[in-house]
Amino acid sequence: MPFLKLFTFAWQQAIPSEEEQDMRTFAHKIDLQIRDENEQIVTGEELAECLRLAGDNSSDVNYQIQPNQVDQELTLPTPTVDIIYIKGDKGLPCTVKFNSTTGTAFTIRAKGHIFMIVKNVQKVFVSNVNATPIEIRVILAPLG
Amino acid sequence: MNLGDLKVYKSSLPDSIGGVISPIQVQEPSLSSLFPDVKKDDLVKGGTFYRKAFLKNGGADTLTSGVIWLVMQPSDTQGVSIAMGTDSDNDPMTVENFVSPEAQENGLSIGTLNPGDSVGVWFKVVIGAATPEFKGRTFFQLAVAGA
Numbered sequence: 297m298p299f300l301k302l303f304t305f306a307w308q309q310a311i312p313s314e315e316e317q318d319m320r321t322f323a324h325k326i327d328l329q330i331r332d333e334n335e336q337i338v339t340g341e342e343l344a345e346c347l348r349l350a351g352d353n354s355s356d357v358n359y360q361i362q363p364n365q366v367d368q369e370l371t372l373p374t375p376t377v378d379i380i381y382i383k384g385d386k387g388l389p390c391t392v393k394f395n396s397t398t399g400t401a402f403t404i405r406a407k408g409h410i411f412m413i414v415k416n417v418q419k420v421f422v423s424n425v426n427a428t429p430i431e432i433r434v435i436l437a438p439l440g
Numbered sequence: 441m442n443l444g445d446l447k448v449y450k451s452s453l454p455d456s457i458g459g460v461i462s463p464i465q466v467q468e469p470s471l472s473s474l475f476p477d478v479k480k481d482d483l484v485k486g487g488t489f490y491r492k493a494f495l496k497n498g499g500a501d502t503l504t505s506g507v508i509w510l511v512m513q514p515s516d517t518q519g520v521s522i523a524m525g526t527d528s529d530n531d532p533m534t535v536e537n538f539v540s541p542e543a544q545e546n547g548l549s550i551g552t553l554n555p556g557d558s559v560g561v562w563f564k565v566v567i568g569a570a571t572p573e574f575k576g577r578t579f580f581q582l583a584v585a586g587a
Contacts, residue, residue, distance in 0.1 A: 299441050308577045
């Protein structure tokens, strides 16, 4: 007897998580979209995937940036890194500038969390225009 | 063979992206747990994701001359293609010959499934850029035929 069965596979549009929603609201407020060096929008999921790929090679470093510092260079644990995830003090603006081996350099200004995927980063500079120190947490991951 | 004897199981890697057959059955009728939710950003700029699942004969009868094909695509801007997997392959980037057969005549052969047998199937989902947002679910249908 002939056999025929249909399987119906489905998916839905995701409801943004609270964090993603916060990020979007935040990005909208300061007219910033989180993009990589190719100007592609970076999602939290992509970041998580990159960090997963980086695995145990990632370094988690905390930095304190003193008040009124301009372009304070962060001492990176490795000469070049491929991924940077910066979690800043919520509410306090800071500026982060990257120089990479590919010659690209750009600056972002943000309050709170900054997600960045930047390849071949050699130098990172942070400016703190606030009257108080800011703490930032940086995850640096070479992709190998 | 009874319709209920043929079931879908996830593969063993996280998010069912490859590996061997897992013990996790994807529940019917809407097998929505196999695929991830599509984010708005994916709809805006497009994206591709893969899943591997197994068709398993959980009954006592044998399915012979099995063929699979796609009887319905999700939408004009979201496309699905399929390819045969091995018992344990785990990298969709090495899988060749993803196709979108629309009829049994040009479907992929899954051969014979004896009781307890399973066969791996890769799914490639391509979300086109500028895909409109949607409410509810979008879906496609995989047909399995045999004797």
